[in-house]
Amino acid sequence: MSRKIFDSEHEMFRDSVRNFMQKEVLPYRDKWHEQGIVDREAFLKAGQQGLLLMWADEKYGGAGIADFRYEQVLIEENARYGDAGFFMTLHSRLVGPYIGELGTEEQKARWLPKCVTGEHILAFAITEPGAGSDVAGIRTKAEDKGDHYLLNGSKTYISNGILADLVVVVARTDQSSRHGLSLFVVERGMEGFERGRNLKKMGLKSQDTAELFFDNVKVPKENLLGELNRGFYQLMHFLAEERLLGAVGYLAAADAAFDITMDYIKERKAFGQTIADFQNSRFKMADMRMNIDVAQAFIDQCVEEHDRGELSADAAAKAKLFTSELECRVIDDCVQLHGGAGYMDEYPICRMYLNARVSTIYAGSSEVMREIIARSVGLDPRKKKKEAGEIQASAA
Numbered sequence: 237m238s239r240k241i242f243d244s245e246h247e248m249f250r251d252s253v254r255n256f257m258q259k260e261v262l263p264y265r266d267k268w269h270e271q272g273i274v275d276r277e278a279f280l281k282a283g284q285q286g287l288l289l290m291w292a293d294e295k296y297g298g299a300g301i302a303d304f305r306y307e308q309v310l311i312e313e314n315a316r317y318g319d320a321g322f323f324m325t326l327h328s329r330l331v332g333p334y335i336g337e338l339g340t341e342e343q344k345a346r347w348l349p350k351c352v353t354g355e356h357i358l359a360f361a362i363t364e365p366g367a368g369s370d371v372a373g374i375r376t377k378a379e380d381k382g383d384h385y386l387l388n389g390s391k392t393y394i395s396n397g398i399l400a401d402l403v404v405v406v407a408r409t410d411q412s413s414r415h416g417l418s419l420f421v422v423e424r425g426m427e428g429f430e431r432g433r434n435l436k437k438m439g440l441k442s443q444d445t446a447e448l449f450f451d452n453v454k455v456p457k458e459n460l461l462g463e464l465n466r467g468f469y470q471l472m473h474f475l476a477e478e479r480l481l482g483a484v485g486y487l488a489a490a491d492a493a494f495d496i497t498m499d500y501i502k503e504r505k506a507f508g509q510t511i512a513d514f515q516n517s518r519f520k521m522a523d524m525r526m527n528i529d530v531a532q533a534f535i536d537q538c539v540e541e542h543d544r545g546e547l548s549a550d551a552a553a554k555a556k557l558f559t560s561e562l563e564c565r566v567i568d569d570c571v572q573l574h575g576g577a578g579y580m581d582e583y584p585i586c587r588m589y590l591n592a593r594v595s596t597i598y599a600g601s602s603e604v605m606r607e608i609i610a611r612s613v614g615l616d617p618r619k620k621k622k623e624a625g626e627i628q629a630s631a632a
């Protein structure tokens with residue numbers, strides 16, 4: 237399906253990104269998979285190429301490109317020719333904007349330039365052993381000690397957790413409110429900040445996903461990001477973009493899996509014909525193509541809405557939910573069409589299958605997405621309870 241949202245500049249950019257992925261990422265895929273972590277040099281090379289924090293102002297070394305379509309191109313090319321565990325988008329467009337939008341001039345000047353060059357790698361730490369989907373359950377706390385905050389607690393499942401030089405940490409600063417959270421930038425080398433294990437995972441083997449520990453870390457007051465106690469609402473503000481970033485990647489992975497499978501079934505023979513000749517294969521491929529193309533039209537529309545500042549929380553939730561579940565279904569069918577080869581690590585589809593499984597879990601699970609969408613169509617039990625409470629109160 238021809239897509240209408242890109243112009244010639246985006247296409248030229250796509251060519252250069254593809255070249256970068258084929259030269260600087262693809263050859264290292266197996267090495268990174270084996271070692272369980274991407275080489276830092278990959279971020280430095282991406283920085284040299286101008287691919288990190290493209291939105292950052294020129295005075296911080298960025299290109300000042302806010303147009304989301306450039307990030308979309310990056311994600312799509314990384315899904316096809318790069319490595320799913322190379323989380324440059326998490327660095328650039330998921331964590332970086334917290335500093336870009338919430339940071340003071342001093343903070344931006346201090347942190348952004350090295351993030352643009354890739355010398356500093358970013359991570360974002362919300363999840364704790366006891367709090368995942370329920371962000372308001374966070375127990376890591378930061379106490380005001382006059383000239384600094386004292387940070388205590390732990391985080392888990394943190395992407396880029398081992399590589400990160402700067403971690404935006406969500407911590408409780410107001411014990412009296414479930415939403416009394418704030419954001420802090422914790423820097424590599426701060427006393428009491430330790431990393432735990434690089435966690436062993438089902439897929440995304442090259443991505444370093446780690447535990448982080450904070451034991452009486454003295455975080456200077458200058459490292460509070462944004463307004464005190466407003467962290468919960470700041471998180472909500474960035475969620476739509478985070479979900480769209482995910483959706484673009486999940487769909488790109490499904491599309492890449494489709495093409496890999498097409499090549500395979502046209503080559504492989506059984507019962508005197510190619511696998512592609514069986515009616516079942518043709519129908520499966522037709523269904524996949526239909527679903528991917530229909531989803532792409534919706535995602536491209538969401539990207540345009542996002543660039544106009546109009547993407548709603550429920551549209552982003554629909555995008556995330558639909559594409560992550562589609563990615564899992566498509567890749568499952570692709571593995572089936574590969575037969576035994578689909579179960580072998582040496583075939584790309586095998587790793588894609590294992591990578592895809594997390595897409596419906598992180599960045600807001602499918603169940604949480606359904607909650608958001610249900611509320612947007614007026615099905616909100618919390619509101620109903622609140623209204624009932626108010627009616628009872630006014631009757632009393």
Ligand SMILES: Cc1cc2nc3c(=O)[nH]c(=O)nc-3n(C[C@H](O)[C@H](O)[C@H](O)COP(=O)(O)OP(=O)(O)OC[C@H]3O[C@@H](n4cnc5c(N)ncnc54)[C@H](O)[C@@H]3O)c2cc1C
Binds near residue numbers: 361392594
């Ligand atoms: C590879 C990987 C990378 C990650 N990277 C990061 C990172 O960089 N930073 C970070 O902070 N976190 C990260 N996470 C954590 C991720 O965001 C959480 O795993 C996710 O939010 C789910 O939280 P949980 O694991 O605690 O599951 P839980 O919240 O315990 O959920 C368990 C199950 O209950 C369901 N559930 C929960 N609430 C509801 C509800 N209200 N209604 C219906 N069902 C519900 C869930 O959908 C899920 O099926 C990562 C996780 C993984 C696996």
